[in-house]
Amino acid sequence: MTLTEQRFDAVVIGAGAGGLFTAARLTKQGYRTLVVERLPKVGGRASTDDIDGFKVNTGAIVIELGGITEETCKEVGARFDIREPRPPILYRIGGKDVDVTGGGWGFLLSKLSRQGAKLVKGIGAARNDSGLPEGELSTAEWVSKYTKNEGVHGIFRNMCASIFAVGSEDLPARVFLTYFTRKSAFKRFGFHPEGTIGLWRALAEVIEANGGEIWLSTAVTKICSAGGTATAVEVTRDGSTVRVDAPVIVSDIGPAATVSLLGADKVPTDYQDLVKQGDRPTSMITVNFASRDRLVDVPGMLSFAKSRRLAYIANFTDLCPEMAPEGWNLYVGTSVPKNPTGDFDEAAETEFLLQDLRDNIENFDTRARIINITVTRDDWPPQRAVAGFDLPHDTPFRGLWNVGDAVKEYANGGTTACAETAKLVVDKIVASHRPVVRN
Numbered sequence: 001m002t003l004t005e006q007r008f009d010a011v012v013i014g015a016g017a018g019g020l021f022t023a024a025r026l027t028k029q030g031y032r033t034l035v036v037e038r039l040p041k042v043g044g045r046a047s048t049d050d051i052d053g054f055k056v057n058t059g060a061i062v063i064e065l066g067g068i069t070e071e072t073c074k075e076v077g078a079r080f081d082i083r084e085p086r087p088p089i090l091y092r093i094g095g096k097d098v099d100v101t102g103g104g105w106g107f108l109l110s111k112l113s114r115q116g117a118k119l120v121k122g123i124g125a126a127r128n129d130s131g132l133p134e135g136e137l138s139t140a141e142w143v144s145k146y147t148k149n150e151g152v153h154g155i156f157r158n159m160c161a162s163i164f165a166v167g168s169e170d171l172p173a174r175v176f177l178t179y180f181t182r183k184s185a186f187k188r189f190g191f192h193p194e195g196t197i198g199l200w201r202a203l204a205e206v207i208e209a210n211g212g213e214i215w216l217s218t219a220v221t222k223i224c225s226a227g228g229t230a231t232a233v234e235v236t237r238d239g240s241t242v243r244v245d246a247p248v249i250v251s252d253i254g255p256a257a258t259v260s261l262l263g264a265d266k267v268p269t270d271y272q273d274l275v276k277q278g279d280r281p282t283s284m285i286t287v288n289f290a291s292r293d294r295l296v297d298v299p300g301m302l303s304f305a306k307s308r309r310l311a312y313i314a315n316f317t318d319l320c321p322e323m324a325p326e327g328w329n330l331y332v333g334t335s336v337p338k339n340p341t342g343d344f345d346e347a348a349e350t351e352f353l354l355q356d357l358r359d360n361i362e363n364f365d366t367r368a369r370i371i372n373i374t375v376t377r378d379d380w381p382p383q384r385a386v387a388g389f390d391l392p393h394d395t396p397f398r399g400l401w402n403v404g405d406a407v408k409e410y411a412n413g414g415t416t417a418c419a420e421t422a423k424l425v426v427d428k429i430v431a432s433h434r435p436v437v438r439n
Contacts, residue, residue: 006034006244006245007245008032008034008213009033009248010032010250010429011034011250012033013220014044014252015035017418018418018419018421019252020203024072026212026250028210029426029435034213036215036235037214038217038219042197043058045382046196054371055316061191062190063082063199063415065084065190069199072423073203076203076210078203078206081194084188084190085318089302090298090303091108091155092303092305094305098111108155112151112305115146115147119152126178136172139156139160140153140156142173143156150306151305152305154307158311160336161336162303164387165383174388175410175411186416191314194322215235219236220253220261221235222234223249225266228397230249230262230395231247231399233249248433249400251400251402252404254402255278255391258395278389278390278406280385281381281385282340283336283375284336284381285334285346285349285353287357287373289331289357290328291331292327293329295364295367296315299319300315300319302315304360307359307360309337309352309353310335310360311335311336316330316331317329333353333357335353383413384404384405385407387408390407394428403418405418
């Protein structure tokens with residue numbers, strides 16, 4: 001293998017959501033930026049595959065509107081072709097699909113329990129720091145202080161699953177309440193007609209238009225360092241080893257993988273211990289399915305007050321018929337298994353999800369065509385860290401940062417959190433490193 005050398009102002013490892021948001025911001029600021037991605041496509045764990053003409057998302061299915069994701073696209077000039085369902089979500093309660101748009105928590109919980117008003121009061125109290133529960137209390141335990149109603153617990157469990165990829169037993173109540181009282185709380189969202197990869201392609205276009213490069217099917221094999229400073233990366237591209245020197249390196253592959261690329265012998269022990277402690281990937285199970293006739297009467301998403309595991313069903317093709325061959329409807333049903341950060345029986349948990357789909361869609365086995373069933377976990381998870389237990393963006397090495405869903409800000413999640421980490425890290429880079437001036 002031959003060794004060649006190149007130089008950029010910045011290298012971004014990984015073309016997932018965090019990496020692309022970061023590279024788009026850097027190139028907009030004038031940094032000649034290289035994105036290196038081992039897969040043959042952009043998007044990472046939130047991308048899209050074409051299966052028999054169906055655009056099947058491999059991770060994130062919805063994109064938030066009105067928040068930092070949309071703001072970033074506007075700032076860098078990327079297309080934001082997201083279509084918004086109205087109403088965005090319905091809740092199946094007692095066999096009826098209920099629209100709570102405009103009614104908020106009070107209207108939703110009043111449909112489920114007489115104790116709804118007490119819960120709403122508890123949520124309202126969390127808007128002040130003194131009203132937030134202690135960090136050890138889980139969301140399920142917090143709800144139990146107000147009600148034992150199974151439907152209420154089901155709603156909270158499925159909200160935790162949908163947003164944070166863990167159950168209400170696994171998510172600190174402080175995180176849940178902070179998110180819903182102080183964050184965007186995904187009040188508005190939509191689908192991309194190309195599948196979620198459409199947004200990442202738009203960012204990739206901006207990166208390349210601004211002088212950046214994206215190397216797909218290229219594996220980073222090493223992050224080089226000297227004297228506590230990250231100096232370069234080595235990659236394997238087209239059978240050759242390429243060394244890319246850069247004063248700025250941003251990793252979107254998670255802190256654990258970043259440490260591995262640095263070499264454990266080069267990384268301070270206390271940081272390695274911190275990374276091991278925070279490396280708590282979550283798990284989800286997903287069934288992508290299609291039909292000739294419409295299976296659920298919702299334009300966006302349907303969540304459930306009662307289910308074994310099913311957190312939601314999303315209907316893509318009411319708004320985005322381009323995601324399926326003509327005459328077909330495309331859906332996804334998703335669940336979080338028990339013990340989502342540890343071991344679980346994949347076959348049994350998948351069967352729970354399928355049983356829920358059969359319960360909620362009449363004649364599911366004969367009307368639905370299952371396109372695929374996927375389990376995302378371990379080194380390819382829906383979230384690399386449980387919200388509330390995230391690692392810092394900074395590393396012990398000068399010129400090296402992490403972005404993505406393992407280094408989220410407190411009480412955030414998903415691709416929105418990736419956009420937020422990208423902004424925070426790029427602001428730090430701009431404050432400490434200037435791009436090389438070129439004629």
